[in-house]
Amino acid sequence: MNIIAFSNQKGGTGKTTICVNLAAGLVRLKERVLIIDIDPQANSTVSVGINLKPDDLTIREFILGFARLEDVMVDSYISDLSIVPSSPDLAHIEVEISNKNRNQFYLRKAIENSKDVLKSFDFVFIDCPPSLSLLTINGLCASNYVIIPVLADYLSLQGLANLLETIEYVKKNLNPEIEILGIVPNMLDYRLKITEESLQLLRENFKDKLFKNGIKICSRLRESPSFGKAIFDYAKNSQAAIDFLNLGKELKRRVR
Ligand SMILES: Nc1ncnc2c1ncn2[C@@H]1O[C@H](COP(=O)(O)OP(=O)(O)O)[C@@H](O)[C@H]1O
Ligand SMILES: [Mg+2]
Secondary structure, three states, rough: EEEEEOOOOOOOOOHHHHHHHHHHHHOOOOOOOOEEEEEOOHHHHHHHHOOOOOOOHHHHHHHHHOOOOOHHOOEOOOOOEEEEEOOHHOOOHHHHOOOOOOOHHHHHHOOOOOOOOOOOEEEEEEEOOOOHHHHHHHHOOOEEEEEEEEEEHHHHHHHHHHHHHHHHHHHHHHHOOEEEEEEEOOOOOOOOOOHHHHHHHHHHHHHHHHHOOOOOHHHHHHHHHHHHHOOOHHHHOOOOHHHHHHHHHHHHHOOO
């Protein structure tokens, strides 16, 4: 099972966009994907068109062990793409489990207890919040890979050091299995000089950890969440649709 956390404590680097559209791309490449949304902002939940009712079970109940995976998981409008939805309730969980023992492993335990249901998926994608909070640590402890979306600009590269330290800490102390699957450069705008300069820096520092297929800036991609659609169903001939298929193919080569 490939469990991949999408993580970067900086907001707006494309964690959610890449998690959702890469998942949809992998479905087009014949893979079955489960997204687990662990961001209280619930952006990936909304991006695949899920509208929760007030009593629906969500990720909070799953993490706390109050509900089983089969009770919280919902089908998206894309066949072979399911999601464990999030909601603003999840924000309270940090306080709810703050003084519990081994509270970094709640999500991992919930996932381990769901092995049978997970057998019907090839990939589990965990969309993390934009912080290095206990929720993100839960995401990293539950995963065997992490994908890091970055913007090709100076401040984004600055923030990477903190994230890499956190991943190192998790690997050393909590989850020795975790590996960086790769860094995905996002919102690439080749009209700007800083883009090529930043990519060059990333290449020098991360070598083959840098995905060759980044995602270019694409206005259609920014619009698609408001229609609850992945890029393939909103603008199938857009640059982003091409980019996400290529990224999906590269990801499949990396994990196998
Ligand atoms: N390649 C891209 N081109 C254009 N807009 C993008 C691109 N990637 C992300 N966005 C937009 O940028 C914003 C932040 O992206 P998001 O995926 O929500 O980041 P994060 O989950 O890391 O906070 C969203 O409005 C999203 O639609
Ligand atoms: Mg997000």
